[in-house]
Amino acid sequence: MSERHMKLGAFLMAGGHHIAAWRHPDAHAPAGSDIDHFIAVARIAERGKFDMIFIEDAAAIRERNPDLASQAARSTAFEPLSLLAAIAVNTSHVGLVATASTSYTEPYGLARSFAALDQLSGGRAGWNLVTSASELEAENFASSGLRPHSQRYERAEEFADAALALWDGVEDGTYFPAGGETFADHSKLHPVHWHGKHFAVDGILESQRSPQGRPIMVQAGASDVGKDLAARTADVVFAASQTKAEAQAYYADVKLRLGKYGRGQDDLKVMPGISPIVGATEEEAKAKYRALQEFIPDAVGVALLASYLSVQDLSAYPLDGPLPEMPQTNLIQSRQQLIVDLGKREGLSIRELARHFAGARGHWQVVGTPSQVADAMEERFLDGAADGFNVMAPLFPSGLEDFVTLVVPELQRRGVFRKEYEGRTLRRNLGVASPSKG
Template sequence: MSQRQLKLNAFLMTAGHHVAAWRHPDSRADGGIRFDHFKQIAQAAERAKFDAVFFADSAAVWNGGPQQEAQSRGAQSDHFEPVTLLSALAAVTEHIGLIATVTTTYNEPYHLARKFASLDHLSNGRAGWNLVTSANAAEAFNFGLDAHVAHADRYARAEEFIDVATGLWDSWEDDAFIRDKASGVFFDPERLHVLDHQGKHFRVRGPLNVARPVQGYPVIVQAGSSEPGKELAARTAEVIFTAQLTLENAQAFYRDVKGRLAKYGRSPDELKILPGIFPVVGRTREEAQAKYKALQELIHPSVGLALLSGMLGGFDLTGYALDGPLPELPESNGGKSRQSLLIDLARRENLTIRELYLRISGARGHLTLVGTGEEIADQLQLWFENEAADGFNVMPPTLPGGLDDFIELVLPELRRRGLFRTEYEGRTLRESLGLARPVNRYTTPAAIAA
């Protein structure tokens, strides 16, 4: 029996992760804007003792390329802004973490720091921020730009952005707010610190007008697997969400990122690596395969092609034969690591354009697992015990059914093997993940010792 236990997030998307999930008879097509839908799912994940629910986001409608028809057939153009949604879910849950994706490219540090400090207080210490730099080039047009910010510039901005955000969270020491009615002193001015940041991308005076978060900082999650993304994660992230298709590639990524931590004075346990998995679970392998086949048959070709085009950097594939090979592509200014992963997959397995979009229609480049609860648990255990993962971001194919299947058929098997908790270890997301609470940079060593 393993002494360590793996970490699991429930990665939620409207009707599910499969590109045609909204068309499935058991999915809720209007789920993206129905709070009761997400309330039901979050509470189910909490009863199952998941570490967190995790939401992706984009500040623009994903169109995946030039095809307007495909845009009209997809279900990702109508959904809640995640920090707002998680603030509501905080009131109807008690233990599960609440992780929202927010881009550093089209936001300002003060706004973000204030929202996440508020969410952390509202949830009594369960907030997490998934830091991204925006893969969707269409976001630029919603913020006064004519083109997406260059990849290198996005990461340079992100490096400074997180330093400003953490500095703002340290505006107040933990005991700054006295609120002494007798003396009339609301806060101790010696425990207030003005950031006064002057940098290349930001000028932010501060202080933040919210007390220091319950967790010190929300848990910092990062989702980039490019070279700049890995370096940013090694310096700043506490959880990294990554796409890996083979055990060998996952092990190489794990060693690479964990190996970078020492130069930043960090230990390997300070960063949890959670690859995405797309599990289609059945009581028999045949049942699981039938579930997957039924979803695949719902894919409209224009939707599959648009999804692939978007993930390859917005390259227009409409002029190429669907049953021909993937053409040579220019380097993406969007998600570089995902483009590289998909091109490598197509070349390695000699996939046609159609075969490639069918392959990614559910997992979007993450690992697809189709089988029984025992078979899927075998794969998760293999990766976990061979330094390929500290846990997984679980991407249900449909909602709520796909998550219910995982809870009913996979989790009991993981628990039987001693690989997953039966109760939460604490009340905060940091306690669940085994992460230390960061010390305020202004707190003196003497004060910490006391």
């Protein structure tokens, strides 16, 4: 068996993943609408031999609360498929994964846009399928309204199947067949007749076949139905596990489901998020972390803490005092309990708790030397918790630059990460099976 390598994604987000990244002196505040910034960051990821860059999305502003919206930069001016098309022609190997929802479009249009990105990039496109749980998005598309979870997933299942059918309906070598007498060899086009409850498609995708068979499918399902959809259709799943035990449980659960759909263990890569803050020394890393934390406005931190705790408001309580006793809700009891327990255990004030949770946004955070960060990643990679990681740099470009310069060579030295790309397509680099046709 060949050496097993971890897969790496670079989760790009405007100025950085840290909630106060845009206020840091190293930050480029208007990063979210600066295409040159995104191209530069994508090239850093490619220099680091990352499998892919990843762009999140929601078709709406992200915060209804003006305090949060005014002070917490999260999103970009760029719709992800447009952004990645511009990046595609400025990179050569790194995969390009765009988030897109199945709730407010139809399969033909989206399948076609991803086919275009795949052609533009020579086979590096990936689609992170989401179902859009946000009310703010639903209000922008009032012809539908926010559907309940089960309906969203029912629609997502159909949407994915119709898109896959469209991509598979065009064989390799359909256009400009040998001889040059005809433009298209119609025997290689297989019209799709896909009829479901939410969609119907009778046609042929207006595109050549993908250079990688079809675009890579990505998902981040956490619910049962979400994990099943991932096990059935996805090549990559992202996850948001804090502890190693949580990550192992998620990993085992998703891998177990693959058998149901006749798929092998290597056909789906599990890539949890990691938010690394790297310094040449542990002290330097911690100082970087503290510097970022200092920039979190109290209003933002406390409003986020309140939303994590499912309470309306915490502003009546002293910032430097402890959390008040509060009612429990069933919905997110475990996260609530985690916050309350941490506050009591470490004697943290509201301000301290707010900064703690706002900064990392609840993701797995590792602060340390290159060797310490590599240790943490390698441990989860080897112990059945991950096939790779989605790296969420706190600050762009410096946070990703640190990771590529300091951590990637360490992972390569240990033999757990590639030194060169295996190929030019995302599918080839991920090492996931091609669809049968074409």
